[in-house]
Amino acid sequence: MYVIVVYDVSVKRLNRVRVFLKQYLNWVQNSVLEGELTKAEYMKVHSHLKNIIDEDEDSIFFYHVRDKMYLGFDELGTRQSEIDTII
Amino acid sequence: MYVIVVYDVSVKRLNRVRVFLKQYLNWVQNSVLEGELTKAEYMKVHSHLKNIIDEDEDSIFFYHVRDKMYLGFDELGTRQSEIDTII
Numbered sequence: 661m662y663v664i665v666v667y668d669v670s671v672k673r674l675n676r677v678r679v680f681l682k683q684y685l686n687w688v689q690n691s692v693l694e695g696e697l698t699k700a701e702y703m704k705v706h707s708h709l710k711n712i713i714d715e716d717e718d719s720i721f722f723y724h725v726r727d728k729m730y731l732g733f734d735e736l737g738t739r740q741s742e743i744d745t746i747i
Numbered sequence: 748m749y750v751i752v753v754y755d756v757s758v759k760r761l762n763r764v765r766v767f768l769k770q771y772l773n774w775v776q777n778s779v780l781e782g783e784l785t786k787a788e789y790m791k792v793h794s795h796l797k798n799i800i801d802e803d804e805d806s807i808f809f810y811h812v813r814d815k816m817y818l819g820f821d822e823l824g825t826r827q828s829e830i831d832t833i834i
Contacts, residue, residue, distance in 0.1 A: 661819070664751075664810060666753055666776060666778075666779050668776050668777040668778075668827070688808070689753060689755050689806055689808055690755040690778075690806075691753075691755075691777075691778065692753050692808065706821065706823070709823055710823055713823060713824055714824075715823065715824045715825060716824075716825055717824070717825065718823075718824040718825070719776055719777075719822065719823070719824040719825055719826055719827065720822065720823040720824055721775070721776055721779065721820070721821075721822050722819075722820065722821040722822065722823075723751060723810065723818060723819070723820055724818075724819040724820075724821075725812065725817055725818060725819065726817075726819075730812055730813075730817045731810060731811075731812060732748070732809075732810070732811040732812065732813075733808070733809065733810055733811070734793060734808075734809040734811075735806065735807065735808050735809065736793070736796055736797055736800060736802065736805075736806070736807040736809075737800055737801075737802045737803075737804070737805040737806040737807055738802060738803055738804065738805070738806055739806055740755070740806065
């Protein structure tokens with residue numbers, strides 16, 4: 661499955677969430693990662709994030725399609741290098 | 748088509764981008780909006796954003812599927828009310 665993860669997480673937990681997600685997905689924009697995951701990996705990512713975030717304060721969205729061919733994509737502007745967004 | 752827009756835009760243009768996008772899509776998370784658009788609306792949104800952003804500094808991603816049924820979705824945590832994120 662092809663997965664897009666978008667997060668809005670408190671600064672306190674931001675780095676932990678980002679470092680964890682980067683083990684599985686590619687960073688594409690500030691607070692957005694995407695990539696191919698197996699169903700098992702997806703479940704693992706989901707359940708681990710559930711443990712590290714504060715569910716009263718943080719929000720993580722997972723959009724996914726069975727195959728990337730179902731997903732259209734366009735972009736405007738410039739992708740920043742990841743280093744610019746690390747706090 | 749069902750569209751997800753994720754933006755990383757300079758604070759200077761943030762409000763203009765947000766206000767414009769909210770005419771067409773639903774705000775769902777800080778910097779993320781989604782909703783159903785016709786192809787014509789999509790083209791209009793895309794070309795208007797191209798005019799209002801600075802393509803050297805800002806980045807906007809458009810993910811889209813032909814029908815929402817192709818898009819899986821899960822979420823963790825709490826959705827903030829939009830008012831919390833307005834600068």
